[in-house]
Amino acid sequence: MNFPFTAIVGQTQLKTALLMCAVDPSLGGVLIRGDKGSAKSTAARALTDILPLISRVPGCAFVCSPDIPSEHCPVCNGLDVMAVASPVPFITLPLGATEDRVVGTLDLQQALKGAERVFQPGLLAAAHRGILYIDEVNLLPDHLVDVLLDVAAMGVNSVQREGLSVTHPARFSLIGTMNLEEGDLRPQLLDRFGLMVEVAAPRDKTVRAEVVRRRIAFEADTAGYANSWQDSQHSLRGQLVAAQQLLPQVLMADALLALISHICCEFEVASLRADIVIYKAARTLAALAGRIQVTPEDIRTAAELALPHRRRRKPFEQPGLDQERLDELMQAALPPQHSTDDGEPDPNTPPPEADGLDAPQQVFAADPATAMATIKVDSPARHSASGKRNTALHATRGQVxxxxxxxxxxxxxxxxxxxxxxxxxxxxxxxxxxxxxxxxRTGKTANLILFVVDASGSMAAQRRMAAVKGAVLALLTDAYQHRDQVAVIAFRGEAAYWLLPPTRSVELAEQQLQDLPTGGRTPLAHALHLALEAVGSRQGLPPLLVLLSDGKANVALQEGGDPWQESLALAHLCADSGLPALVLDTETGYLRLGKARQLAQALRADCLTLEELSAENLVLTIRGQLH
Structure with missing residues (x-):
């Protein structure tokens, strides 16, 4: 039994977005993004209990509309068909689902009986006229993402396999949850979500206590607690029914339609789907409020839900929407009587700048990368982790x-x-x-890109550290595009430490790198030892080591040891273990000792200077046997 939707504390924007998708399924669904433990899944699952019933024929695997049955449905095309009121389908798509299970396949049981080829519908057929729910949607394998993109674009699922040729309707609302710490979505799939909501656990202690209180009561007596909310649940279901009936009558003035396009242009939104979604969402909000006229406030609320995940942003730019900028656009485009603000703006006061507000303090800023650096692996990987860097032979997921x-x-x-x-x-x-x-099967795999960054005083001037950070950001951009996991080890002072444990969120890696302090001694041996431990303890993703240092080690790992000889010995161990590596020599000045190049020889790795890294169209080839 699900937690009652009306018993959810707070999360007003999330509940509004879910109710909008219930009223108008053509919105495309909602992406719920936020921290773990912030009730993302609870709210999504709770929606099913308040959705108005639909008409369907019992036993129909295609969830056909009784008036328009699928030509391949033996139930709805039979004799004496009688439809009944049934709950809206809520289908969960597991991350490990096979493509056959999702799209449908040959009915093996019927085939073994010697019958003619019969199609066994998959999850896409079961979700027709309902909700397809994907928890941690950003971790969905690429081959399933490709299937979803095709079906979402056409509204039908076409299966051409094993002697079958079947096409059936597959129109559903897509609801996905995700945590940004695990990485972002592919842009094509991100655009297919009509709305997006950012959620976070409440910071008010009174609200948090009420959340815990209600959850404890629900777990203590699930049925009794659900019954205590039946009146409010029934009332909300009635509101949804009324909104669905009112929606076709809702009108929007042409001036408001022009405002939608103006907002999308000003926020540099490339996808025209944004304009359409805002239009539909604004009408849906009006219907939920019991109105037949769209207001400017409906437009603003719809834009807050439809634009944050569609506006143009760089790989490491934080998602979101500039609320002050949106207010300015609303006030500038609408006549005074339609202003959403009670007060008139002062014409002598310049608008606030969008850039630079509340910017985090940085130790050294990073130089912008002059070119996109790309890592190329010259030996094929044989791993099951999904990604886009290397071709995987005998993959557990992918195309057959x-x-x-x-x-x-x-x-x-x-x-x-x-x-x-x-x-x-x-x-x-x-x-x-x-x-x-x-x-x-064949597919694509990801890698674990392990950055080991020298932050010691031997890196010299601040200007040099800025160049190093710019180089790492260029490589992080490459990791972002190939859906790699990234990790950052920094070393300075007396030891090395994790600046960022392995994660798919390169945004976090970039943020930690920007705040990296510098200065002190150079514990290079400590860093290599920590890198070896990290690689040895993590199985699954093939690792790539990227070391940025001038090689001037001066802190021993063992008491009384030689820092440089220890570093060379550990470099040989890395090479013997088959760890592919790349060394970026950060040494500057006319007279150079060449320590980083010697270290690269011990690692059996390429060694490049930062100047070479900045060369246009550079491809970094990391050689080595991947295990």
Whole structure:
């Protein structure tokens, strides 16, 4: 049983967005983004209990509209069909789901009985006219994202596989939750979400206490607590029914439609879908309020939900919408009687600058990268982690490229298995172990990019540290585009430490790097030792080590040890373990000792200067055997 929707404390914007999707499913759904433990999943699941019922035929796997049944639905196209009122489908798409389970496949049970080819509908068919829910949607494998993009664009699911040719409607509201610490979404999928809401746990102690109080009461007596909220739940469901009936009558003045386009242009939103979503969302807000006329305030609220994830931003720029800028656009575009502000702006007061407000204090700013640096791995990876950097052979996820005989397949190739059984003995059809086939998939994998950054005093002037940060930011941009995990180890003073543990959020890596202090001695051996420990303890993602230092080690790992010899010995250990590496020599001046180059030789790695890193169209090739 779900937690009652009306019992959720606060989260006004989130609840509004979910109710809007309930009134108008064509909005495209809502992306709920925020910290863990902020009731994202609770609110999404609670929505199902207040949704108005839909009409469907019992036993229909395609959730057909009784008036327009799918041509492939044996239930709705049968005789004596009678529809009943049923709950709206709420289908969860697991991250580990196979493509066959999502899009549908050959009904193996019917095939084994010798019947003609029968299509077994998948999750997309089950979600038709309902909600498709994806928890941690930013971790969804790329091959499933590609499927969702096709279906979301066309509103139908087309299956051409295993001798089947089936097309059926698949229109649903897409609701996804995600935590930015695990990385962002692909831009194409991000744009498919009509609305986006940022959520956070309440900071007011009274509100937090009420949240805990209600949750404890719900867990102590789930059924009793849910019954105590039935009146408010029923009332809200009635409001949704009324809004759905009123929506076709809602009108929008042409001046407000022009305002929508003006706002989208001023925020440099490329996708025209933003204009359409704001239009639909504003009408939906009016219907929820029981009005047939859209107001400027409806436009503003709709823009707050439809624009933050669509405006142009750089890879490390924080998402969000400048509220003051939005107020300015509303006031400038509308006549005074339509102003959303009670007071008139002072014409002698210049508008506040959007840039530089509440900017975090930085130790040294980073130089902008003059070119996009790209890391290329020259040996194919064989890992299951999803990403976009390397081609993975025999991947556990991805596109099926062929099938091979295998008596104990981990992923059964149905068509090849059945074909083998039929060809072996068509008159007496049965499957033997020799008929079984394994699916061979190909996909893309990610890497763990481990940045080891020298922040000691030997890095010299502030100007030099700014150049180092700019170089790392260029490499972080490359990691962002390839959906890698990144980690940052900094070393200065007497030891090395984690500046950022492994994460998919390169925004966090960039933020930590900007605040990195410098100065002190150079514990290079400590940093290499910590990097070796990190690589040894993490299995799954193939690691890449990027070391930025001038190599002037002067802090020993062992008491009485030689700092430089210890560093070389650890570099040899990294190379012997098969760890691919790249060294960026940060040494400056006319007379150079070349320590970083010697270190690169011990690591069996390329060594580049920061000047070379800034060269146009540079491709950094990291050589080594990936394990």
């Amino acid at each position: 490229v062929r099938s091979v005989p295998d008596s104990q397949p981990s992923s059964l190739a149905l068509a090849a298995t059945l074909r083998s059984a039929v060809l072996r003995d068509g008159s007496d059809f049965h499957i033997q172990a020799d008929d079984l086939h394994q699916q061979i």
